[in-house]
Amino acid sequence: MNKGKVYIVGAGPGDLELLSLKAKRCVEEADCIVYDRLINKRILKFAKPDAELIYLGKLNTEGGVIQDEINKTLVREALKGKVVTRLKGGDPFVFGRGGEEIQEILKDEIPFEVVPGITSSISVPAYSGIPVTHRGISRSFHVFTGHTMEDGGWHNFDAIAKLKGTLVFLMGVKNLDLITGDLIKNGKDPETPVGIIEKGSTSKQRVIRGTLSTIVEIAKKEDVKPPAIIIIGGVVNLRDEFNWFEKKELFGKKILVTRDEKQAEAMSSVIEKKGGEAVELPLIQIEDQMKDYDYSEIKKYSCLLFNSQNAVRSFFRYLPDMRLLGDIKIGVVGVKTKEELLKVKLVPDFMPEEYIGELLAKEACDCTKEEDKILFVTSDISPNNPEEWSAKYKRNFEKLAAYKTVKIKKDKSEVEETLKGVDIVTFLSSSTVEAFVESLDGNLDGIKGVKFASIGPVTSETMKKLGLSVDIEAKIFTAEGVLKSIEEAM
Numbered sequence: 345m346n347k348g349k350v351y352i353v354g355a356g357p358g359d360l361e362l363l364s365l366k367a368k369r370c371v372e373e374a375d376c377i378v379y380d381r382l383i384n385k386r387i388l389k390f391a392k393p394d395a396e397l398i399y400l401g402k403l404n405t406e407g408g409v410i411q412d413e414i415n416k417t418l419v420r421e422a423l424k425g426k427v428v429t430r431l432k433g434g435d436p437f438v439f440g441r442g443g444e445e446i447q448e449i450l451k452d453e454i455p456f457e458v459v460p461g462i463t464s465s466i467s468v469p470a471y472s473g474i475p476v477t478h479r480g481i482s483r484s485f486h487v488f489t490g491h492t493m494e495d496g497g498w499h500n501f502d503a504i505a506k507l508k509g510t511l512v513f514l515m516g517v518k519n520l521d522l523i524t525g526d527l528i529k530n531g532k533d534p535e536t537p538v539g540i541i542e543k544g545s546t547s548k549q550r551v552i553r554g555t556l557s558t559i560v561e562i563a564k565k566e567d568v569k570p571p572a573i574i575i576i577g578g579v580v581n582l583r584d585e586f587n588w589f590e591k592k593e594l595f596g597k598k599i600l601v602t603r604d605e606k607q608a609e610a611m612s613s614v615i616e617k618k619g620g621e622a623v624e625l626p627l628i629q630i631e632d633q634m635k636d637y638d639y640s641e642i643k644k645y646s647c648l649l650f651n652s653q654n655a656v657r658s659f660f661r662y663l664p665d666m667r668l669l670g671d672i673k674i675g676v677v678g679v680k681t682k683e684e685l686l687k688v689k690l691v692p693d694f695m696p697e698e699y700i701g702e703l704l705a706k707e708a709c710d711c712t713k714e715e716d717k718i719l720f721v722t723s724d725i726s727p728n729n730p731e732e733w734s735a736k737y738k739r740n741f742e743k744l745a746a747y748k749t750v751k752i753k754k755d756k757s758e759v760e761e762t763l764k765g766v767d768i769v770t771f772l773s774s775s776t777v778e779a780f781v782e783s784l785d786g787n788l789d790g791i792k793g794v795k796f797a798s799i800g801p802v803t804s805e806t807m808k809k810l811g812l813s814v815d816i817e818a819k820i821f822t823a824e825g826v827l828k829s830i831e832e833a834m
Contacts, residue, residue, distance in 0.1 A: 354461015382433025468544030490516020592619025
């Protein structure tokens with residue numbers, strides 16, 4: 345039999361950038377990915393387009409029936425000759441039941457590898473400003489499951505209470521009263537500091553603090569929910585000094601990115617670097633239109649104008665020979681368009697201060713003469729008017745639709761589900777606004793409490809026209825400008 349292979353992979357605690365390079369490779373190579381609810385879903389974007397994604401998550405991490413299903417799925421898919429990646433939150437061997445999965449696949453002699461992940465037992469405290477060890481406070485740390493055993497057995501708290509190091513309990517929220525009560529009963533000081541870290545290393549991270557004697561009531565009052573870890577010891581008091589993650593610019597904000605799927609990643613990365621959570625819902629698709637273009641036509645133009653990064657990318661993707669441009673002057677709108685041009689080793693001759701197409705046309709007059717032909721490279725739905733410019737500036741402006749913007753209408757239920765918990769929806773074009781409203785069938789009743797951010801005046805006008813509020817408008821008309829304005833608004 346042509347057996348496949350199983351990778352048992354730790355995906356880390358939640359922050360995408362805590363995924364190891366080897367774990368990323370295993371995701372990229374997989375024919376089948378079996379994942380749980382605790383992974384960052386953006387990891388799945390590394391998968392091959394034809395990879396089968398199987399969600400087998402469980403709210404009750406003590407397992408049982410669903411763990412049997414996971415084991416059987418790994419064996420079944422591997423026996424089909426597939427490369428299977430079992431993607432688990434945290435580390436496979438730190439209460440991740442990776443060992444049980446390995447025992448199951450070994451029954452069929454299926455080859456496997458284990459890829460360690462960053463365990464929440466150290467990373468989540470670190471993200472909350474609590475080191476698990478610290479000179480003069482704790483010289484060791486000890487990690488325990490917060491679950492009782494299947495037969496109802498429990499830890500030896502007589503021994504645990506005597507430990508001098510930091511105590512970390514994973515998956516222990518349900519048994520918080522048992523943990524604190526047994527520690528106190530066995531001699532642990534009731535005033536020992538306790539921290540509970542909920543949704544650690546994500547934008548919704550929350551830290552609740554108390555002592556062994558008070559934390560149960562505080563947790564009830566604060567309605568603490570899993571996933572959460574409990575950390576006990578003097579190191580908890582260092583949080584006031586060491587807290588860093590929650591001070592990031594976009595911490596606590598869940599932001600919806602609606603731009604083209606290929607471009608969404610860059611914006612999502614910036615959001616997460618700033619402590620926010622990015623959710624992607626592509627509402628447009630950019631399609632090149634230059635493959636069959638006759639580039640020999642370029643020689644008749646004195647000047648080329650580009651009003652977006654996409655225009656630059658599409659135009660130069662199929663350009664057969666850079667020498668065809670000769671001494672043609674080049675103008676761009678915006679810093680990002682300039683940066684895209686620099687990638688092909690070309691420096692624009694001019695760039696207007698404001699991100700407006702007509703200003704680009706106006707400045708083109710400084711390096712051309714009357715009756716010269718000027719090519720405006722843009723999208724199929726660009727609102728700019730070359731005919732009007734030709735009459736106004738006595739040049740022959742022509743428009744080249746280098747790419748097509750295709751709206752994507754999503755299923756209404758998918759949009760509504762994606763919007764759950766979202767704080768801010770970002771729109772970088774009028775097309776995304778239209779696709780958003782169309783996907784909701786024009787019914788905006790269910791989006792109360794959500795704020796909307798616009799890339800600039802044209803997009804803002806479309807939002808208003810379609811009944812959306814413009815809560816934030818970028819001062820600089822780029823994706824980064826939108827995020828900067830969100831930061832300022834927050």
